[in-house]
Amino acid sequence: MQKPLVGALSRPEFVALIAAIMSLNALAIDVMLPALPHMGEALAVADENHRQFVVSIYMLGFGVGQLLIGPLSDRFGRRLPLLLGIGLYILAAVAAAFSPTFGVLLALRFVQGLGAASTRVIATAVVRDRFEGRAMAEVMSLAFMVFMVIPVVAPGMGEVLMAFGPWQSIFLFMGALALAFGAWAFLRLPETLEPERRRPFTAAAIFGGFRIVVGNRMAFWYAMAGTCTFGALFGFISTAQQIYVDIYGLGVWFPAAFAFVAALMAVSSFLNSRIVRIWGMRRLSHLAILAFTGLSGLLLLASLLLEGHPPLWLFLGLLSGVMFMFGWAASNMNSLSLQPLGAVAGTASSVFGFIQTLGGALLGGYVGQQFDGTVVPTVAGYFVLGAAAVACVLVAERGRLFGEDDA
Numbered sequence: 001m002q003k004p005l006v007g008a009l010s011r012p013e014f015v016a017l018i019a020a021i022m023s024l025n026a027l028a029i030d031v032m033l034p035a036l037p038h039m040g041e042a043l044a045v046a047d048e049n050h051r052q053f054v055v056s057i058y059m060l061g062f063g064v065g066q067l068l069i070g071p072l073s074d075r076f077g078r079r080l081p082l083l084l085g086i087g088l089y090i091l092a093a094v095a096a097a098f099s100p101t102f103g104v105l106l107a108l109r110f111v112q113g114l115g116a117a118s119t120r121v122i123a124t125a126v127v128r129d130r131f132e133g134r135a136m137a138e139v140m141s142l143a144f145m146v147f148m149v150i151p152v153v154a155p156g157m158g159e160v161l162m163a164f165g166p167w168q169s170i171f172l173f174m175g176a177l178a179l180a181f182g183a184w185a186f187l188r189l190p191e192t193l194e195p196e197r198r199r200p201f202t203a204a205a206i207f208g209g210f211r212i213v214v215g216n217r218m219a220f221w222y223a224m225a226g227t228c229t230f231g232a233l234f235g236f237i238s239t240a241q242q243i244y245v246d247i248y249g250l251g252v253w254f255p256a257a258f259a260f261v262a263a264l265m266a267v268s269s270f271l272n273s274r275i276v277r278i279w280g281m282r283r284l285s286h287l288a289i290l291a292f293t294g295l296s297g298l299l300l301l302a303s304l305l306l307e308g309h310p311p312l313w314l315f316l317g318l319l320s321g322v323m324f325m326f327g328w329a330a331s332n333m334n335s336l337s338l339q340p341l342g343a344v345a346g347t348a349s350s351v352f353g354f355i356q357t358l359g360g361a362l363l364g365g366y367v368g369q370q371f372d373g374t375v376v377p378t379v380a381g382y383f384v385l386g387a388a389a390v391a392c393v394l395v396a397e398r399g400r401l402f403g404e405d406d407a
Helices: 009-028 033-041 046-078 081-097 102-130 131-145 147-165 166-189 204-215 217-247 249-277 281-305 312-369 377-396
Strands: none
Touching: 009 033, 009 081, 009 147, 009 166, 009 249, 009 281, 009 377, 033 046, 033 131, 033 147, 033 217, 033 249, 046 081, 046 102, 046 147, 046 217, 046 312, 081 102, 102 312, 131 249, 131 312, 147 166, 147 249, 204 217, 217 249, 217 281, 217 312, 217 377, 249 281, 249 312, 281 312, 281 377, 312 377
């Protein structure tokens, strides 16, 4: 179901703008992956695994910030919290370029994550304001497809920026792109939350909204399933530079390998948008999470048999299949978690965003810190967390899979 959109924003521009807003979060992670060794060297980070904190601390701020942004957006509307969050993101990114120590850099990354929280919560809430059911899943898939352009090109952008300037230029680039997307939202994104649907910003209303969200069995357990799959993805992102460069020796070709997997996720999201109205969110997400776990199990078995160093073609081939399934699982499970909670969409988006981001970052951070010079810890993370996601879906659906959902 689609609701009328106030203003002159067309559907294609709406999808593109939502994707652009969401992409600021991916940009803050992926564009700097090629620069992690340079940052570590410049700021005297002795342990190579500690370089991953540049990503994990950002995700911590991103998760915590979502708890506040959701209730604010349910009270004051979507536009103001979004624009303030993007402004904070820009200030933190620019300041990070002048960090004198690794500790200061991490603190500013936490603040940047706080600002980025508005992009995740409000982009999702705006889509939920306008769409329901399979129509919401379709739009989220299209937005996710466009959003995935950033992980495809961001590591390459990072390599180019590093070729012509120091690692600090990456943060200045982040700030400039956020300024452009923020201006687009300021000029073109209308307010989608009607005054009569706004909730009071009081402790009772906030905690009441949280109780509604956490108390819905289906919504909560689909959100937990998303937490597990996000944790698996974050574990890979944390170790991607070490896997592709240190294990497989790809060097400057690291962005190409990273982009290949990300491009398949974009294709997956596009296909999901085409078939979700026919097959439904449940059937697609259930099929995807089972395949995600099965392919991860095959990759783990191969990695163990080959002493943690499967050939690149085998690693990339099975990983691509896993991430293709992630594209189907993530967008549909996110829509299923929000489907019953339209009355508190902002709060629901923030609570689930907090759970998924913080939980996923902790799980993925743990997986990343287990890196031992082989792919086994990362691949094991995919399999174990995939199996946990299947268990969460079974709880959400009372043990039944492949059921019908609302058209």
